[in-house]
Amino acid sequence: MSNLILHSPILIIAIPLLVAFLIPLVGRASEKARDTLVIAALVFVEFLVILLARDVFVNGIHVYTLGAVNATLAVPEQFIVPVRIILEVDSMSIFMGLITATISLAAVIYSIAFMKKETGRNNFYTLLMLLVVGMFGMEFTGDMFNLFVFLEVASIAGASLAAFRIRFTDSAEGGLKYVVLSTIAGLIVLFAIGLLYAQYNALNMAAIANVIQYTALDKIALILLIGAFVLKLGGVPLHMWTPDTYAVAPAGITAMLVAASQASMYALFRTCFTIYGGALNMMTVGWIIIILGILSMFIGVTMALPQTDVKRLMAYHAISQSGYMLLGVGVGLAVLGNPEALNTYGITAMIGGIFHIMNHALYKGLLFLTAGAMFYVTGTRDLNKMGGLAHKMKFTTVFFIIGALSIAGIPPFNGFASKILIYESVYQFSPILSIIAMVVSILTLASFAKAYNSAFMGPELPQYKNVREVPKAMIAGMAVLATVIVFFSLCPGLIIDWLVEPAANALVNQGSYINAIMGAVVP
Amino acid sequence: MSKIVRTVANFLILFIFTYGLYVIMHGHVTPGGGFQGGAVFASGIALLIVAFGAKSVHRKLKEHQLSVLESSGALLFIALAFAGITTVFFYNALVGSSFFGNIPPVGANPGDIWTGGLIPLMNVAVGMKVIAGLGSILLVMSLITSGATEVEE
Amino acid sequence: MIEGMTTYVPYLAVALLVGIAFYIIMVQKNLIKLVMGISVLASAANLFLITLGYRAEGVAPIYTNAPIDTFVLPVPQALTLTSIVIAVATLALMLSMVIRVYRHTGSIDSEQSRIMKG
Numbered sequence: 173m174s175n176l177i178l179h180s181p182i183l184i185i186a187i188p189l190l191v192a193f194l195i196p197l198v199g200r201a202s203e204k205a206r207d208t209l210v211i212a213a214l215v216f217v218e219f220l221v222i223l224l225a226r227d228v229f230v231n232g233i234h235v236y237t238l239g240a241v242n243a244t245l246a247v248p249e250q251f252i253v254p255v256r257i258i259l260e261v262d263s264m265s266i267f268m269g270l271i272t273a274t275i276s277l278a279a280v281i282y283s284i285a286f287m288k289k290e291t292g293r294n295n296f297y298t299l300l301m302l303l304v305v306g307m308f309g310m311e312f313t314g315d316m317f318n319l320f321v322f323l324e325v326a327s328i329a330g331a332s333l334a335a336f337r338i339r340f341t342d343s344a345e346g347g348l349k350y351v352v353l354s355t356i357a358g359l360i361v362l363f364a365i366g367l368l369y370a371q372y373n374a375l376n377m378a379a380i381a382n383v384i385q386y387t388a389l390d391k392i393a394l395i396l397l398i399g400a401f402v403l404k405l406g407g408v409p410l411h412m413w414t415p416d417t418y419a420v421a422p423a424g425i426t427a428m429l430v431a432a433s434q435a436s437m438y439a440l441f442r443t444c445f446t447i448y449g450g451a452l453n454m455m456t457v458g459w460i461i462i463i464l465g466i467l468s469m470f471i472g473v474t475m476a477l478p479q480t481d482v483k484r485l486m487a488y489h490a491i492s493q494s495g496y497m498l499l500g501v502g503v504g505l506a507v508l509g510n511p512e513a514l515n516t517y518g519i520t521a522m523i524g525g526i527f528h529i530m531n532h533a534l535y536k537g538l539l540f541l542t543a544g545a546m547f548y549v550t551g552t553r554d555l556n557k558m559g560g561l562a563h564k565m566k567f568t569t570v571f572f573i574i575g576a577l578s579i580a581g582i583p584p585f586n587g588f589a590s591k592i593l594i595y596e597s598v599y600q601f602s603p604i605l606s607i608i609a610m611v612v613s614i615l616t617l618a619s620f621a622k623a624y625n626s627a628f629m630g631p632e633l634p635q636y637k638n639v640r641e642v643p644k645a646m647i648a649g650m651a652v653l654a655t656v657i658v659f660f661s662l663c664p665g666l667i668i669d670w671l672v673e674p675a676a677n678a679l680v681n682q683g684s685y686i687n688a689i690m691g692a693v694v695p
Numbered sequence: 696m697s698k699i700v701r702t703v704a705n706f707l708i709l710f711i712f713t714y715g716l717y718v719i720m721h722g723h724v725t726p727g728g729g730f731q732g733g734a735v736f737a738s739g740i741a742l743l744i745v746a747f748g749a750k751s752v753h754r755k756l757k758e759h760q761l762s763v764l765e766s767s768g769a770l771l772f773i774a775l776a777f778a779g780i781t782t783v784f785f786y787n788a789l790v791g792s793s794f795f796g797n798i799p800p801v802g803a804n805p806g807d808i809w810t811g812g813l814i815p816l817m818n819v820a821v822g823m824k825v826i827a828g829l830g831s832i833l834l835v836m837s838l839i840t841s842g843a844t845e846v847e848e
Numbered sequence: 849m850i851e852g853m854t855t856y857v858p859y860l861a862v863a864l865l866v867g868i869a870f871y872i873i874m875v876q877k878n879l880i881k882l883v884m885g886i887s888v889l890a891s892a893a894n895l896f897l898i899t900l901g902y903r904a905e906g907v908a909p910i911y912t913n914a915p916i917d918t919f920v921l922p923v924p925q926a927l928t929l930t931s932i933v934i935a936v937a938t939l940a941l942m943l944s945m946v947i948r949v950y951r952h953t954g955s956i957d958s959e960q961s962r963i964m965k966g
Contacts, residue, residue: 179780186777193769196762239779317927324934328941335945342963344948348879351945355886355938356873362893362931369924370900416964484964724912730933832940839947 178243180224181236181259184217184269185308192301199294207284210297214280214304218273225266229674233688234261235314246689254376254689260314262685263674267526268311268438270671271533274656275431276304279424282541282649285642286424286548296336303329303428310435314689316365316447317375319439320358323404326432327354334421334429346420349413357400364396378689381447381682394452397443398460404436407498408467411491415475418487419553423544424649426483427537430490434529437497441679444505449682458506465498466608473615477622481553483543485623486536489579492612493532499609500525500594501679503601508680517597522676523668524593530672531586531660535578538653542572545642545650546627555626562628564639569628571650574657576624580617586657589664696746704746711739719822720815729818733825740830749837761831768823775817858899865892879946879956883939890935897924897931 176183191213199206228234236243236259246254261269280300287293306326313319331354335347365375367389374380384390399410406414418426444457472492479485504522507513543553545568550558562569578587591613599606641647660667678685696704718725719732744752865888872885901921907914909922946956953961 182780186773190770190773190777193766193773196766197770317930321930321934324938328934328937331945332941335948338948341952344945344952345961345963348942348945348949351938351942352882352886355935355942356889358934359886359889359893363896365927366893366897366900366924369927375923419964726910730929734936829936836940836944836947 176220177223177227179236180220180227181234181261181312182238184220184224185259185305185312187213187217187220188301188304188308192298192305195298195301196294199297203293206294206297210280210301211277211284213301214273214277217304217308218277221266221269221273224261225270225671228261228263228266229670233678233684235259235688236261253374253379257318258314258376258378258689259312260378260685260688261312262688263671263678264438264441264526264676265311267530267671267675268435269308271434271530272304272307272311272431274652275427275533275537276300276307278537278541278649278652279427280649281652282427282544282646283422283424285645286544287422288643290337296333299329299333299336300425300428303333303432306330307428307432307435311438314377315375316368316377316380320361320365323361323436323439324354324358326435327351327358327404330354330425330429330432331417333425334417336422336425337420340420342416343420346416350417353403353410353413357403360396360400364393364400367393367396376689377442377447378686381449382686382690384448386448386452390448394443394448394457398440398457401436401440401443402464405433405440405494406468406491407464407494408471408491411468411472414491415484415487418490418540419481419483423483423540423547426487426540426544430536430540431533433490433494434533437494437529441501445508445679446682446685454508455506458502458504458508461498461502461505462605465495465500465502466605467495468492468498469495469609469612473612473619477615477619479619480555482546482555482558482623482627483540483553485555485619486539486543489616489619490532490536492616493528493536493579495612496591496594496609497525497528497532499598499605500528503598503605504676504680507601513601514680517600519673519676519680520593521597521601522679523672524590524597526675526679527664527668527672528587528590528594530667531578531590531657534653534657534660535575535585535587538571538650538657539575539579541646541650541653542568542575545646548642548646549639550636555623558627558633558636559630560628560632560636561639563632564636565628565641567641567647567650571654572624572628574654576620578657578661580620581613582617584661586660586664589661589668696748700746704742708739708743711742712736715739715826716822719818722818723814729821730825732818733822734829736822736826737829737833740826741833744833744837749834749841753834753838756830756834758831758835761827761834765824765827765831768820768827772817772820772824775813775820778813855902855904858895858902862892862896862899865889865895877958879949879958879961880943882958883942883946886942887935887939890931890939894928894931894935897928900924 191209194209195206198209224234235246237246238257238259240248240256246258248255283296283300287296290296303326306322306329309322310319310326313322328351331347331351334350335343337343368380369375371387371389372380372383374383403410418429421429444461469492472488472495476485476488476492479488500521504514504518504525507518545565546558546561547553549561549565552558574585578585581587581591595606595609598609715732715736717732718727718735719729722728722732869885869889869892872888873882876882876885901924903918903920905916906918906920907916909919909925949961950956953963955961
């Protein structure tokens with residue numbers, strides 16, 4: 173068992189990759205075997221992620237060197253820099269890993285029933301496994317170029333899945349926008365990696381963080397990296413692809429694209445906090461991230477109010493909620509150099525922002541899955557044409573209510589827990605930001621009340637007289653996410669102590685990240 | 696295409712395929728490797744499609760054969776990669792036994808084909824995958840743009 | 849000044865290619881030309897990586913029978929190869945999506961083939 177925990181970072185990445193390429197061969201033989209294989213692989217990966225989370229919480233940062241004699245041999249004898257690709261799993265990485273594993277499992281269970289009418293489902297599951305590989309790779313790696321490779325893997329797999337249902341007219345357009353913008357973002361990241369490599373002759377994140385000075389070329393690399401990762405996570409002013417792509421993708425895939433955007437947000441935080449950590453002017457970069465967060469929150473929710481397409485509405489809310497996370501962690505970054513402000517409200521702001529990442533992935537995933545259920549039953553995404561669905565679809569209605577109350581920040585749901593942390597700490601930093609955040613929250617509630625009323629309330633429409641509840645696999649997928657949301661709502665303090673606070677401390681504590689790899693070096 | 700093009704293509708295709716396989720196999724001693732050799736091989740397939748037309752190439756080479764080749768190449772690569780979890784990185788698995796040749800001396804010397812350890816096998820796996828992948832991209836795109844209906848599984 | 853400037857010519861070429869690529873991406877309405885603009889941007893990134901590895905008076909990094917012992921850096925060459933492979937896959941995907949858009953809307957002009965607005 174301890175061997176399993178030792179090798180678990182690479183097994184979490186390698187097992188979905190192996191299953192991805194077994195699927196065309198197994199899927200030729202039997203469809204049930206393929207479905208069972210996919211679900212079994214993701215359950216095993218979730219089990220490994222939970223084991224690794226416990227190990228990281230107890231024993232500290234878990235370093236894994238690919239292909240060495242001994243898995244922790246990052247810097248061999250007579251070397252002074254790390255060699256080989258190194259996976260470094262600290263509390264923030266495993267926090268994102270837990271999000272990815274849960275969302276992927278729920279999305280796959282949901283998609284088994286949702287995609288029954290499509291052809292070419294072997295390709296669908298292969299691409300889905302590759303998307304899972306890309307997300308886990310981005311979250312666990314300790315190497316800049318490895319981050320670029322997994323970013324591109326996730327982008328290509330995500331774009332192909334978004335455009336999967338080619339019988340609809342607009343799918344290819346959404347997929348094209350996603351792949352074009354993701355490729356441009358990937359190439360900008362490649363330029364930045366080239367700049368950093370040219371100066372410091374190292375690709376490993378800890379090795380760069382050890383020797384970085386804040387020269388003009390490093391500033392350019394930082395701007396390029398921030399720009400590219402903000403494009404990938406759907407932050408204003410580079411958010412144009414988000415509504416189109418999230419609307420046309422199949423519902424389970426939209427939930428996973430949300431998780432992929434959070435993985436890009438993790439890469440942004442890893443760059444700002446760990447690689448550039450002590451060297452940069454934190455107030456300036458912090459304020460840049462805060463301004464991007466405020467813009468995303470406000471523009472996201474105001475563009476969501478007049479939407480009639482339910483998935484487009486939820487996509488604009490995804491942009492708006494990303495603004496909350498950027499605001500919380502940006503406040504933490506801005507006060508990073510000021511120890512007393514950091515201890516008073518900086519860490520609380522970061523805890524709020526990071527907790528909001530997990531909450532957002534859960535309730536936004538649940539909302540997209542319910543939107544997919546509405547599409548499955550009525551055949552349309554237009555809210556004007558739907559009505560009275562609550563009479564027949566009881567489970568979907570309950571799940572939609574849970575998701576809508578969470579996103580609006582109504583107590584006692586988990587959205588309220590993370591939002592109150594953000595409001596309190598940001599108020600101490602600058603009161604006007606907190607007031608904008610509260611106004612955005614009220615507008616979020618308004619737009620979801622509109623969506624709920626128009627889709628579920630009202631008399632039963634004649635064209636939907638024969639609808640029944642959606643198949644059991646779809647309800648099971650939604651129930652997984654809803655159960656986790658209810659669990660988080662009942663004991664948020666437990667989650668904050670065990671998962672979120674170690675993650676926030678791991679981001680702030682650049683020294684331990686560097687020492688885990690370079691610690692054995694004798695200078 | 697005219698008779699001249701078809702005859703020359705018939706003649707040249709053997710050299711292109713051989714050169715592609717040569718670049719794949721010798722990836723660890725000369726410049727080249729899995730992707731480069733696979734791309735050369737796929738350009739041979741492109742020559743066939745241009746000279747003979749997509750429909751006649753499709754009669755001999757179907758997408759599901761290329762799909763099986765692609766999956767087996769990827770599975771071979773991942774199976775070899777799992778060996779890295781349990782085996783030391785520089786352990787040369789092919790050289791050292793008398794079957795494959797002796798361990799080469801340290802320092803500058805012309806490389807032998809069996810001195811790469813697991814790298815030549817991984818090159819072969821990547822080469823299979825790239826041949827199948829680029830070949831099916833070329834085949835399906837030329838089928839779509841030549842007006843034939845595409846085949847769904 | 850003239851002797852030192854020759855090492856900077858590839859960087860000027862990279863800057864020129866990036867400028868051309870961003871101009872194409874921002875201005876072009878034809879979707880195929882947009883994809884070609886992305887291909888130019890990828891070529892610029894690859895050229896940048898290869899040029900970073902150059903060391904003055906270096907030979908190719910092949911250890912066997914090397915004439916002198918100053919090599920150019922081999923790591924950027926590996927990075928460039930990976931980037932070329934990723935660019936090939938991405939361009940194939942983009943072109944097949946453009947074919948799909950053409951099939952559905954009958955035009956590859958990005959103004960006329962837009963369905964989703966607002």
